[in-house]
Structures are given as C-alpha cells and as structure tokens.
Amino acid sequence: MDQTLRRRFDGVWTRAVGGSGAEAAWRALDAGYGEAARHYHGWPHVRALLAGHDAVRGLPDISGLDGDAIDLAISFHDAVYDPARSDNEARSADLLVTCSGSGLGRDCIRSAVAMIRATAAHGPGEAPETRLMLDLDLAVLGAPRATYDAYAAAIRREYAMVPDAAWRIGRAGVLDRFLDRPRLYQTGHFHDRLESAARANLADEAAALQAGG
Template sequence: MNLKENYTELLSNIGFSGNDIQKNWLGLQKAYSHKSRHYHNLTHIKDMIECFEMYSDQIKSPNEILFSIFYHDYIYKSSKKDNELKSAEFALSILPENIQLDKTLVFDAICATQLHQYNSNEDINWLIDFDLKILARDWEDYKAYFEQIRKEYRIYPDFLYKPGRAKALKHFLENEFIFQTDEFRKLYEEKARTNIEKEILLLT
C-alpha cells in the first residue's frame, strides 16, 4: 500500500468524505514536498508508517497514532521552535465535527515529538520511537540523515549551527534512554548512541 492509499484508508475509516480526503491529501503532499524539506518530507513519513505497521498490534489507539504520524511535521520551519504545536493545531483544525478520533490524544502525540521524552501514554512512546528510529540506522544512512538536516538549517552558518546541533545531540546522550519503549531500547539504543557520539565528534 502506498502513502496515498494509507492516508485515504485512514481518513475514510474515521469519517472523512471523499472530497475532503482528496483535498487534504493534496495539502499534505504539498507541505511535505516543499523545496526546503530535505529530511522532514514524505520519505520520513513513509519510514514511520513502516514502523507503525510493524508494531500496530502493540498500539491501543492506532488511528490516532497513524493520523499523528501524517501530521506531526506538517508545519516545519527550521527557524521556529513551535513547529510541533502548530502542526498539532493544524491537524485538529481539519477534523470534522463528528470525527471518530480522540482529539486530545492526537494533540498530545504530535506535541510530544518536539522533546521526545517519556510519556505516560504508551501509544505516544511508540510514536516518539518511530520518529527517532533514524538515529539507529547504519552509519552511511545516518550520515545522509544529518546532511539532510544541515541543508534544512542552511540559513545558519557553521559557527552557529555546529554548537547548536552538538548541544541537541548531547541532550539525547544525557537522558537515561533515547528510546521510550522496551522494544526499541533493546534493538536500537546502543546503535543510536554510537551514531550520535560519532556525529558530535565531527561537529567539534
């Protein structure tokens, strides 16, 4: 199933009309395909949905989490610090009145992708881990990822970007765990820490 089919099926299941599904898909596609998007694009969404499909049997509110995946980076400007909040607000703004979706969960889930910290709702922890799985890729893929992030922040010169990026990465290492679910900690924690440590060395 491709991304549009995933999206269409989800919105159909939760109560969107055919016309609204098409209109919202075009909006989503346009937002994630903007020329400034080098990493936070449809490929990132596709990767997260592959994770979601692998672990969907662990998720109590799958429609809410899948909807949150589609919209968590809808608004993305590297110069802003409220992208997740704006994305969450936008996601709720397109929901029809009679929608079969827990709006509070969607809002909280999208906002949680800003800080990626442990949440009392396990579904949100899965979403956070899907978002961060890139950190545990093989080194060449990880390198491609941080080069894409650098392009998204190209408005900042190296003397500003490098210490800022290093600080953000060190924050991950300072936490007891990068990942929030036992499954991802077991599979990916060590690899993610190794990759982050290597990138920090390149930045300093």
Template sequence: RLHAQGNPPELFEDLWARHSEKDRLYHNVAHIKMCLNELDLARHLADDPDAIEFALWFHDAVYNSNKQDQSLPDDDESESAGLAQEVITQLLVLPQEFAQKVGSLILATKHSETPKDIDHQLMVDIDLAILGRSIRLYDIYEQNVHTEYGWVPQEQFTAARIRILKSFLDDRDSIYSTKFFFDRYEEQAEFNLNRSIQQLSV
C-alpha cells in the first residue's frame, strides 16, 4: 500500500518481539491490536490513516518502565519516534515527509500538548481509548500498569498515578478531542478515572 522497499516481514518480527517482552503487561501486542481496532472504526475521519496506523505500530516500540536503571532512555516516545523515522527513511525508503508525520504522531502520545489537527487528535484519542472501556477492562489495565511499575515504592507510585489520572480530567476541556471518541468513551472514561483516583486516595 505504501510501496515500501526493504524487508517488512523482518521489521514486523522485530516489532512483535519488542511488544512481547515479558515485562510488558499493558504496553504489548494486545494494546497495539486494540489501537488498530479503534483506528478501523475511525479511519474514515483521518486525513492520513496510513501514517496513523504506522505510528500506532511504533508508538510503544521503545518502552522502559524500569527507570531505576539510569542507563536506560527516559523519553520512550522520542526514542520510538526516532526508531520509526529511521525505519521509514532508511529501511523502507519512504518519503521524509511521511517519516516526519509519523514521528510527530508518536510524540503526540506524550499527552503533554493539545493535539493540533485531526490526525493527531485521532492518534491521541485512540491511545487513550482504554480509559473509556468497561470497568472490568479498565481495572485490568490499571493492574497491568501497576505491575509494569512494580519496582516503584507503593506510596510513590500512588502519588504519581493520581497526578497522571487527574491531568486527564483537569488539564483539558475533555479527555477526548474528537467528537467520535468523545461520544464513544468520554462519559465512561470520566467515571473510570474518578473512581480510580478515589480508590488510590484511600
């Protein structure tokens, strides 16, 4: 579809291996599958759905929850974006413009800025879709994230987690930027986040 060169099957195997690492309880193959399913539902809204799909495959390609090792990179999104751009331009020999777009989409999953256009909005909303899923699925997500950071002292983890969850409620007008995902998940996401914050605060 993108008329790529190189060896896509080998790249796929590398991505699969990265997302199958034993310490990945949430940021794994299942998360990628969920994201791609969400994209399928909203693909018609995107200006460049291929860029979003590529970015979803790579947005957690580098993921190190174990930051107690100071030799590890501390900016996974930037590392993932750099890896994706290298793969696009050097291995698949696709245009630089596509690489820049994919890198920008991956960086949007830092969730530190308001998404600037429909593709970035969809990328962020898809990454946050888990927040609006059923209580059962959301609770599994929270437990898996907790396990990924199991080395962090409980008090420290709780304070950081509350801060992160509150940021989704307090630092933006709504959790989801697109009407599509707002209508689909906003109400349940607000309930899940408030419930989780309350439980963590006990």
C-alpha cells in the first residue's frame, strides 16, 4: 500500500478522532478496499478522490470547508461494498462510527458520517462539504472518454454475477436517473467543468446498452 496514503490517513485520524484507533481503522479499510473483486471501488478510487479534493482546496468557495471531514468521508465511503446489497453506504458509515468510538461526538466525525450516508442517493446535499464530496465521487462521469469507458467496464466486472440482459436493464435505469436530473454536479466548479462531458458520457453508454453492447 502507498505509504503516502497511509501517512495522510494517520494525520487526518489524529486530528479528527485522536491518537488511538488509527491502526485498527486502517486495517478495516484495507480489508475492504484491498478485496480482489474491487475493480473500481478500491484504493485507486479513494486516491483519485483525495487528489481531486487537493486540486480544489484553494478555491474561494472551498477553502473554508472542513477538509479533514471530507478526507475522512472519502476514506470510508466505499469501505463496505457488496454488489449484492443495497445498504453499503449505511454500513460504511457505521464502520466509521465503530472505528471512531468516542470520537463520534466530534463535529468532524458527524459530518463525515453524513457525507457517507449521502452517497446512497447522491441527492442535493445540505452542507457544502457534502455537496463537494458528492461531486468528487461523481467526477469520473465527466472524465475523458477513455477514462469513463474504463470506469464503466470496471463497474461491469464488479457485477459480473449479473447476466447481460439484466445488467443492461439495471445499468440503463441508473444512467437514465442521472440524466433526468436538472444538474449532476452541485458545486459551481464541477458543474461548469464536467456537466456537459458527463451527460455526453452517460448518454453514449445508455445508447450502447440499448443497442445491446
């Protein structure tokens, strides 16, 4: 595992929770993100979101947000990921609660838990930290086509147990629900830069699924 990522986690954990529990929390995260079946929702996904967060930290609308809470939410948001279940976000949030123990009384932890739970629906976030974290999680939708195609293929591999016909129907439904939204990104920064590309990527994948591809 990338030691830079581990050191970053230890720093965030110490500031947010305190000096104890970092090792156990890290082991719990690595047990999840290190699973062989994590073709997309693994450590590279976490690393990409952290890098995305770093890239926007200095923007006027973002610089005053609780960066540690956002980093903590990123670190735990897909810690539990079972394609056969629909409660992964709640279970990931519960894992943070369990690992943090008495730290749950801190605003940073409560904020991170709320962000993780919000990834279940990716609906409008009440807190600015939540809106940013959700946009970071969806940034891949507006990535260059080759990156988006690799993402879509990795998601399909995670759902390899689903027959093709059922996959096309289910995945198309997810894409259509995103496309039906008035906007995909909740922050001005991500909306201005990624909205058009994301809609094009989603529409093209939906068309390919409809065509049986």
